[in-house]
Amino acid sequence: MNRSELVVVGVDGSPPSVAALTWAAREAESLDAPLRAVLVHPEDGREATRQGAERLSRATAALPPEVLTARVSHVVLAGRPAVELVEQARSARLLVLGGHPQRRWTTSVTAHCLREAACPVAVVPPQPEPATATTSAVESPAAPSTPPVQDTAVSAVMSRFVLAVRPDTPLPDALRLMASCAVRHLPVVDEGVCTGLLSEADALWRLTADRSLSGPTATAAQVAQRPLPHVPANSTLGQAASQMRDTDGDGLLVTDGDQVVGILTTADVLALLAHPPAGSAEPGPSTRRRNATRRRTLVVGVDDSPCGLAALRWTLHHAERTGAQVRVVSVCPVSPVLPSSVPLPVTSTDNALDERHHTVLASAVEQAGDVARRVSPDQVVAHGEPGPVLCALAEDAAMLVVGSHGHGRVMSALLGSTSDYSVRHAHCPVVVVPPSASV
Incomplete structure (x- = not known):
């Protein structure tokens, strides 16, 4: 063997x-x-x-x-x-x-x-334990009745990781980000303040209604929905659904005070209606509607360290053997983000720091060799804390891969704390690759 x-x-x-x-x-x-x-x-x-x-x-x-x-x-x-x-x-x-x-x-x-x-x-990650049915009403007391779906708390159903873009992000780049990350909504953030919500539906409608927005100079801010549609985290699904109906939208940011803590979409609500929770078990968030994507995409975090390159090479070879897609992420941890540390993917190459991270990505993919050309991974530069950002981008993934230590010269983005955070918080399995790992 x-x-x-x-x-x-x-x-x-x-x-x-x-x-x-x-x-x-x-x-x-x-x-x-x-x-x-x-x-x-x-x-x-x-x-x-x-x-x-x-x-x-x-x-x-x-x-x-x-x-x-x-x-x-x-x-x-x-x-x-x-x-x-x-x-x-x-x-x-x-x-x-x-x-x-x-x-x-x-x-x-x-x-x-x-x-x-x-x-x-x-x-x-551990799986939720299924509710066990009682064999008879005499043998055990009746379980408490499950509250109606409309009374379920928004916080139990929302997606907890939210990607965001800056107002000056070119619209085509924002739309590509939505497609590559399998999300339908992107908050627009200006100086740490959320100023609008870009959705697929709004983008399609505006692009067909206003031809000027189909050019290369169109930005996310021009298409984003305003005023900002949002709902408190302690609201019920019934209240949220009424607000969606009144605003004629398909998504709401979820807030706790002045912090954005998640996003709720019509897909989340429909998933809950199709799979109502049993007993008092907490309903699963939007991962149910992403199972197909979850089995196809591997997310790997890289910096300019040997550990980041080892993680990338292992991921590419694993993807080639299993037929998966790969999303390679370089995280820039110094950027304006929402007060709740919502990650901010970067699509503009205006500042030098962003350029350095794009260079890190391109260099890592190049060093990975022929397997990178065969797999052809997506490349994403993102702003925020590395752990939360990687978990956000891996919410729909089959696997999140990180190096065991990252001591790169650019930002040392993938430190031990990042792998530790990912193991504790990611919704998908996390693979930690040591620098000596073979492919």
């Missing part, structure tokens, strides 16, 4: 580890690679090993039927989980771990593997 093609996943029987196992199995299947499921128990002895083997067998037996299990091997070991997992994955292509249910925490096992593993480490 060529261990460089091996995918290793840590399993302990918990729901997060089962979610990681399922994701790892699908990833191994797409790579046509063998999968090794590893369970490490702290107690030595025959009985502990037997129980561990049973837990591991139950977990792999529950894999979805569309995932082939013929190439899944089981390893049960006694020892320290973090140490043994790193050793098992020493020459693997990928080590997969489940994320902590409390996203603000990173387990000691995950932290150790991210720090010590020689191969890339994927951390799969």
